[in-house]
Amino acid sequence: MSWRRFLAVARLEFRTTVRRPLYIVLLVLLALIAWGLSSGAVQVSSGASDVGGRKAFITSMSAIALSLAVLGLLLHGFFVAVGAGMSVIRDEELRVGNVLHATPLTPREYVWGKFTGIMAAFGLALLADLLFRAIANHLLTGAAEAEIVGPFELRNYALPLLAFGLPTVLFVGGASFAIGSLTRRPILVFFLPTALLLVCLFFVWAFSPAWLSETWNSVLMALDPAGFRWLNERWLEVDRGVDAYNTQTIAFDGLFLANRVGFVAIGLGAVAFAARRFEHVLLARSASANTAAPRAVAPATGSARGAEDAGSGLAQFSTLRPARLDGLAMRALPPSFLQAAASTARAEVRELRNQPGLYLFVPLILLQIIGTGLVRTGAFDTPLLATPGVLAAGSWNTIVLLLELLLLFYTVESLERERARGLDAIHGSTPTSTAAILAGKSLANSVVGVVVLLAAYLASAGIILFQGRMAPAPGPFLLLWGVLLLPTLLVWTSFVSAAWCVTRSRYGAYAVGLALLAGGGWLAFDGQTNWVTNWNLWSALRWSDMSVLEIDRGALVLNRAFVLVLAVFFTLLAVRFHPRRSLDGVRTLQRLAPRPLFRAVLPLAPVVVAAVVLGTVLYKDVQGGSGGADQRKYAKDYWRRNIETWRDAPVPAIRHVDITVDLEPAASHMRVHGTYELENDDPKALALLPITPGRHYRGVAYTIDGVKAEHEDRSGLHVLKLTPPLAPGSRLTLGFEHEADYSGGTTKNGGGAGEFVLPGGVVMTSFGPSFAPSLGFLEEIGLEAKDRPNAKEYTDDFYVGPTPSVLGTDTPYSTRVRISVPEGWRANSVGTLVEETASEGRRTFTWESDHPVTFFNVVAGRWSERRGEGVVVYHHPDHVWNIDEITRTLEASRRRYSEWFAPFPWQELKLSEFPALAGYAQGFPTNITFSESIGFLTRSDPRANAAFMVTAHEAAHQWWGNMLNPGKGPGGNVLSEGMAHFSTILLHESELGLRERIEFCKHIEDSYGSDRQVDSERPLVKMDGSRAGDTTVTYDKGGWVAWMLLHHMGREQNLAGLREFLRVWGPSADHPVLQDFVAALRPFAADTEAYDAFTRQWYFEVVVPEYRLEDVKKEREGEGWVVRATLRNAGTSTMPVEVSAARGTRFEDPDKESARPAANAPAAGAPASATVQAAAGKEAWREARTTVVAGPKSVTAIEIHCDFEPVELVVDPDALVLQLERKKARASL
């Protein structure tokens, strides 16, 4: 190998690469992204969110590694794949390969030289990436980012480069180079990065359910070419505290290093293999050329004399005269547009059929669709039921991204085909119109799209049929993947064509296309897209079987029309700039003079005007919509004008609500009138009554005690003057009426809506003025996230004395809600149905509260109903799959919670389904509402059963939230959400069994482990929901701690305490918080000292253990075995914890339906040695346990004697102690 020649090739390749538009665009993108990242868009999820709290640095090694791991594959990977993969192909197309190979240059020098040159260029791009970031982070940031910018340290940039960026680039570059060299097929070059993107983005990086074993987790980490999964799972998943992320070097382990070295080896090995193959191919070619040499070669030149001497004629060669052409009677008429397009399309399809890319991409898509379809999970990692609409909408982003990438490659290669094959001159001089050629190519490429979509549909149909619950109806697929997707594909294809035609370069087109995708992805990630800019509808479509694209329908139609017009514009641009004819530089300059330019642009004017008009209308629609500037201004004005005057202004208490709501769902319209019975419970007389109506109200009118009352409109706050002022203890009747259209409004980017009146369903609550005016000034309106102040800091004794309620009003009231709906509809509200009438095609339902409430709602739909014992479920007629489960759970909840906590005070417990335009469930008194995406469309699985979980949780709110309305202030909400989770744990064990209870506990424990923020986590008594990580602490930890408390106190003592707590505090005007709860249960504790110790550490401190088993050994001991180990608590807290030595199968395979009853499982806290009869074919489960108390950072020796040979040692086998990283608290023996 000659180093001189090798370096010459490398230098040339380097120079060529860095001058390509592809490379320049990459650098521009990197600079823009560096600038964007410097605002803190990508940060390690750690630190405190409140003002002055420690924030995670964007300059830390962890943050740089996090972004580089992702961008290394998704951005650098794509560009290096194109650069490296196309290198040899390009040489072949330019026919320089043969010339090069006729020189002393060896294949090895050629291959390694080219690869080295390319890698040097893209290595430089990696360096530039980090240089841009260093500049953006340290020089371009200002005071706003001061908290997130740490000191500059070279290693923070260098180590991620070496550990994440470089190995990824070497792997992708090497593999793509080899693919390009070996196959000479451009499409295959793009297969690798596309496949990596799909597999990583949607599976390797994302798939991490709580039940995934550590072994499989490690396998996935080892298979990740970017190293991102390892970083996330091993370094970022469990919050180590912001200081650790800001200052520490990432602790790489053997698995990570093996992964990085392995992928580098694969990349370089692929290049070495390509070099060898290259050598063989050239040798074979050379041998073949030598063999063919003797064949006669026509003289290219020769003397004219022979021919001239013979008389300058062809007569002597008459025997070689072919039959005359005129005998063919040929006629020529330039082909029509359609004929030419069809012919072009046919030829292209024939070429496509020979492209192996299609045969690789389609299976990949099938795998992707099947993989994501089967493992789609919702709340609590519950497997979701795959319905046609859910699959079609859920796969939208994947399908669109994949098709856009595919069409980018296929369109560019298709446009490049004539030039690459040398057919451009012949092709270009035919009388076929350029438009027809482009149309034909687009048509052929659309075959790729159709094949992909068909494959995706078949895969989806397979998933649906595999579930065996429903038929794979093609309607939703046709609507979404057909009608709605078509404009996106058209605009994308035309844009790519225009990019190719304008840049007249394959690399230019790739660069522009990839830049647009990357830029669009960034904007979507950063939440900056809206209906105007979201041409590919990323994350904009929300499917509901009950309300098919009803929300944002106007914006959706306008968006599609806008995109179609853009497609026409880009097509015209492509036709105009198609490089069929090489333009002259001088004439081109002359064309830029004003008059010729005007003449050239004039034909585009109608399209441009149409695009501008549509874009403007759409923009105005978005601006006027629920997330638009108009709404923001209205809300801001409301807030600014009234905050100081009305924030703490007293309002009277509601004693009774009487409201009539006439719904016209088809028109998203309602008419509302009613009265509030108000009582002044303030010691002072009330002269002014502030009321907040909805912005969507029209024709608002008020009465006081039946007399029309005028109001002052203070930027959306209506203020009524009470004459005379309402004396303390006095009452008045406030009457109100208005009408409103309430479709949810046009969202910014298809974000759904929490409350709405739509043809598919209605859901509204009294939490805000969606249908009933709210009393007083609402601080939340107009308060944007960036302006939100830190939460109020309460004193430790804030709860002493009357505490207001956290939900609804402080005092309960009675309701009478009349709802009229069209025939065929049903409407529900809180309380009991006292009257149902039908008249003139409408039905009216009258609901009265049979027990006071503090908030109420209205939900309506065209439902079927399922009645159970004291419960009823209203659901979409087709959503029958989980109705039995939901009904059973509702019955069990009502029965068990009544037995454990307090009797259910209302007559009936209802649950009503509403369209999945929002994904919540709410436990209003007697009237629970479920989004269809919660519970109704889930697959029951013993490992996670959302139908059961959510029903149990929401039903528990009848007790924890309704009967007991917690106090406003830190810890209050734990009594609502945490106790609802605790109730769900209890119900799991009583109704489903031990295994399901353990699985649920592990689920919410896992959620706590991954979502908590170490630095900002506060004790449960301080939880106010204001900080990142508060939700998981409130729900998951709150539920877990109550569960541990039950075991600590003993079940009966604990339940007796809870009953007493509800009895005393339920009707109280002083609403309780956690301190009240702890005090209320204390008298029921057998050991108050232990009780205090427990509650102190779990409610008043932040503790959580993290157990590890070390030095694990097992030895024979007589007839039996002894297991010795040390238990290290790497975390905090002091808790007794069980350790089990076991063998056999404790529970059957959870995937088997027959495994559902947990009859053979022992109850929690089973005896120290137990044997369970195993299911057929499985070894009986045997175990021996010991209990140890492991304090913070303690190391405790354990010894377990067994009369069998144990194979596994498990800490806390029954999930009785909340801990971090439970998966690691076990050891094989």
Place this chain on the structure above:
Amino acid sequence: MLRIRDLVKVYPGPVAALQGVRLEIDAGLFGLLGPNGAGKSTLMKILAGLLEPTSGSVELDGVDIVKSPAKGWARLGYLPQEFGFYPNLTGEAMLEHLLELKGVDAPGGRRKLARDLLERVNLAAAAKRKVRTYSGGMRQRLGIAQAVAGDPRLVVVDEPTAGLDPEERIRFYHLLAELAENRIVLLSTHIVEDVAVLCPRLAIIRGGKLLADTTPAAARASIEGRVFEGDVARADMAAFEREHLVTSTRLFEGRTIARIHGEGAIPPGFSAVPATLEDAYLALVKAGARADRAIGAVA
């Protein structure tokens, strides 16, 4: 009538590929001769509507095909100097596709026409083979088949016989001769034999300038009596070339025989021989090159 007026093409650099070419060509075969880099292919591409000239015009039967290349494409048969095809199509399918794009049809249908055309270029046996398996000559013949298809008013063929064996060249000559009966056929080549055999009229171009617009007979006549042939010792050749305009040399029985074009004294041992078109072409081209060198030396 093909009328080329003051055609100028300047490439970035700048490189003047054509410098005011003027030609008027009637139906029949017209040869365009010139050395490599003379500007022939540039002119061909402009005529084929694939390259926009810097200035000047080209009219085909009164239609300016520089301004409206699409009007030219409808009446054009073009065989470029270098070309390829879709490798995965068969010869027949490829030709049929091009016939569709050209809008060419025949009573028996396009497929039959494609087969017939392939038969005319002696490719019938390989019609069902994929183009990627074709040799260079076979590809050239497939190119010829598409160029002669239809009823083009103007046929532009750029170095068409490159890669053809003698037999196929003859076949091609016949096809061109037939086409030229009622069409304008422009044959661009640096092979004088092709022009000598086929073209009643020719132009010689060099350095983007038109050196001659003539007939083979007139070209020959213009140098008749001034072409001499004789032996030159190989060692003396360089000096001989400095003194005489050597149009060609060849080896015969180990001797170097030089052919010169001269006005003055005849070198010893040289005798007058009948002039050929090649003599006329080389004399013109080499004289021009000499003049350029001389101008360059003075400058």
